[in-house]
Amino acid sequence: MPEEARSEAWHGLYFRAWEDLRFDRFYGALGGEAPISYLAISRYAEDHGLRDEEFAQFKRFLQAIDAEWIKYASENAED
Template sequence: MEEPPDEAEPAAWHDLYWRAWEALRNDRQYGAFGGASAVPYMAIRQYALDHGIVGAEFETFRLLFKAIDTEWLEIEARKAKQNSQPSVAR
């Protein structure tokens, strides 16, 4: 596993987004043969409303939440691709 860059160290303000992602990450749909979809907009919107995140703050929240979710989806896709490739005997 590769080490994250120094700028990937979490800051205090990241906590809101990580807590939200942890709460909502299982609200996504999964395909019959694997593969995950993004967390639905309505789940993100409801979480924001429940936590008083509205207006321009919601747009920022949604964009940063989606950035986390998109990165997770890309990591999962890379893992699935690696696991589907036959291993080469040496």
């Protein structure tokens, strides 16, 4: 594993949040996944006391993780 891919302790918040929220999204009738909804991200952040700049950073990082998942899932979807 390359050095830049190694996990650090602070990554845990984002990966735990993504695991909790990963199915809180719209799934298309013909396949495909939409990003995790803002409402789900916002509610999770509120439940965990993330506000203001902490929330903005949390949302950016979680959306980045989710975007990578969507890319991976679409590349590996069965046609």
